[in-house]
Amino acid sequence: MPGAVGPSLTPADWAQIREWSDSAEGRRHDLQRRREVMETSRAYGALLLFVLVGLISAADRTDPSTTPEAEARISTPPPAPKSQPTPAGDDAGAGVSRNGAAPSASARNDSGSSNPGPAGSERRVFRVTAYCDIGITASGVPSGAGQCAAPADIPFGSRIYVPELDATFVVTDRTHKRFRHNTVDLFIPSKSRCLEFGRHYLECVILPPEQDYRYASPKLVQIVDQARRSARLPGS
Numbered sequence: 001m002p003g004a005v006g007p008s009l010t011p012a013d014w015a016q017i018r019e020w021s022d023s024a025e026g027r028r029h030d031l032q033r034r035r036e037v038m039e040t041s042r043a044y045g046a047l048l049l050f051v052l053v054g055l056i057s058a059a060d061r062t063d064p065s066t067t068p069e070a071e072a073r074i075s076t077p078p079p080a081p082k083s084q085p086t087p088a089g090d091d092a093g094a095g096v097s098r099n100g101a102a103p104s105a106s107a108r109n110d111s112g113s114s115n116p117g118p119a120g121s122e123r124r125v126f127r128v129t130a131y132c133d134i135g136i137t138a139s140g141v142p143s144g145a146g147q148c149a150a151p152a153d154i155p156f157g158s159r160i161y162v163p164e165l166d167a168t169f170v171v172t173d174r175t176h177k178r179f180r181h182n183t184v185d186l187f188i189p190s191k192s193r194c195l196e197f198g199r200h201y202l203e204c205v206i207l208p209p210e211q212d213y214r215y216a217s218p219k220l221v222q223i224v225d226q227a228r229r230s231a232r233l234p235g236s
Contacts, residue, residue: 122206126184128162130194137173140216141224143187146231149173151181157209157220159227160184164202170227172220188233 009017137143139156148160148169158171175183184204188194213220 120208122208123203124206125201125203127179127182128184128186128200128202128204130186130188130197132187132189132191132194134189139172139213139220141172141221143173144224144228145187145189145233146170146227146229147172147187147224149175149185149187151175151179151183152177153181154206155209155212157211157213157223159207159209161205161207162186162202163205164200165232167232168227170224172224193233 131149133143135143137147137149141147146169148171150158150160150171150173152174154160154171156171159168160171161168169184169186173185175185186197188197211219
């Protein structure tokens with residue numbers, strides 16, 4: 001062919017090449033080349049693994065936390081702090097804790113520094129609010145003066161005395177669970193007086209009932225009637 005570089009291949013040459021590649025010698029040549037490629041890959045893989053192991057070993061040798069001195073510091077426990085005696089000052093008998101805060105009501109009751117109340121009573125600080133809804137309470141008695149709603153851990157028929165108000169209320173209803181068991185809701189039969197009363201955090205004395213009262217128990221109704229007759233509303 002004019003302008004061609006090198007000898008040109010005729011169809012007969014192509015046929016001969018095809019026959020040679022299909023022959024056993026050609027297949028043997030291909031297999032040998034594949035074997036050489038696999039051996040080369042294994043050699044490079046072993047070399048790379050050797051380099052990585054060497055780098056990790058060098059990093060461990062230069063890590064200061066793995067030295068004998070560091071291991072000795074870790075294994076040796078620190079000395080126990082020396083206890084310091086509590087200074088006897090003016091706060092020792094003033095009912096003030098070390099951080100400057102007044103002790104809680106339960107702490108004062110345990111120490112006997114304040115009046116613990118009647119036997120079986122419990123002192124707690126509640127978020128005290130007021131309500132004026134008329135209806136049947138959770139205990140089955142009609143709502144009215146001298147009653148209150150309290151958390152579920154305080155049984156129906158319990159009496160809650162609020163020293164700040166100098167008033168006692170009978171538990172006949174439940175506060176909503178979203179108040180997280182820290183609210184006492186007092187019944188005041190006037191919306192304006194409820195709003196005027198607002199919200200206070202007061203210490204209360206919880207007097208447990210003599211027995212567990214069933215729903216709308218006649219005994220509970222009698223206790224509620226007595227509380228209604230002797231009720232003293234907040235602010236009155």
